[in-house]
Amino acid sequence: MVQDREVPELAGESADADDGFALLGHRHSLRSAPRRATSGRSRSPPGLSPAAVRVGPVPTTSQTSPRRATLGKRTADIASMFDGVAAGYDLTNTVMTAGLDASWRRAVVETCDPQPGQLVLDLAAGTGVSSVELAATGATVVPCDLSVGMVQVGRQRHPDLAFTAADAMALPFADDTFDAVTILFGLRNIADTVGALREIRRVTKPRGRLVVAEFSTPTPWLVRTVYHRVVLPMLPVVARMAASNGVAYDYLAESIRAWPDQLRLAELMVEAGWNVVEWQNLSRGIVALHRARA
Template structure:
């Protein structure tokens, strides 16, 4: 059994994702009841990549979101710190010409300053040991005026939705995980990490604290997921 805990040691988290890589996309589709594709589409639209741009997709996993971004004609760098995920991603996305995979730690990205027109991360920021440091790194590698898009699980604002989501996590999700995943324990951690993650306003404050401006968010699926957007100041170095 391989799982991380809320201490989020990078070696443990990486090993956990190595273990689930082969069935990761299928499990996400099952557990999200098909909503994963809708969240991916919303994120792709929010990034708004254009031909000639260079976009960094952090915690890209098997590159499903990266491949969606690549349809724009932009040059996409899919970064992940799980070698197992990258291996699966390179195989599955081998026909996408404008997509490359790079093994990278979100807290210490192996890129120069101001290399990217946009940086995005989907369902990965909460797995980073120090998400505030990651947000600062995202700022560093983004060009002045460039864009940030963060898609992450969040907190439904209404009591009825919160109660329904809690029931789903406690009662419905465990048997679905056993049917679709190669590592039940990993998804116990993922559930814990979702529940421990801050709400929309707190994450927005973290993004501003890191130096981003024009910070805003909108809820997806009644606030189970939130899509945060921001820009790097034009006068930033």
């Protein structure tokens, strides 16, 4: 059973490293999920090295693919939906979150704590907004996204970053490649959560770090009620006002409602083989930040 406790110490780090960890909303103590025995790391083909991710052109997107994903989360539907919103995606996010998205990204960077010279995989990177902030620390960042449209926009805006288009279930990187992996608001869009977490662990170095930021379950009853009854139904309306694809944000609201709460996601991370799994609520639990060690 997982219980509230004082901010724990990550293995190999001092407890002082967590000072100022909570950047938004009410501070919640970090919690640690129980560890479970695992059967070892998955061993998929080594694939490409990070140095090769920019080789070859990014394929063009299809204009005839569906742009409305469902909770079945078919890979092709998810990809084409994000292709359709790529150009205005960042602006829409800022409008819908009243600018809080910037603070959530800062929380991820501080929690990940990449060091100069380290190699970081920014998964579900979209157009690379989060990747730019991670790279500002001096780390080498590889932005990776399923959506070719997002990658195309990202390469145009940030030509200095080594974008690659890839499926999180079959990453084109060798085992034990990255010092850290971040995934912001993207894990929810993968049908096999545990499978994706295992694949992420495969490409992470031993004792490497994972930071997941995802919409979650608000903890105060009143905030939770308003969020589900007022805020989520308004997302498609706000998206249309921001000149984005409103039906894509119908899916966003549906996927948030169906997503596991903070504890359940921590348990899934442990099931996938991650260690020292902890989380902290941001903005009263509207967003949860999970971190773990490989």
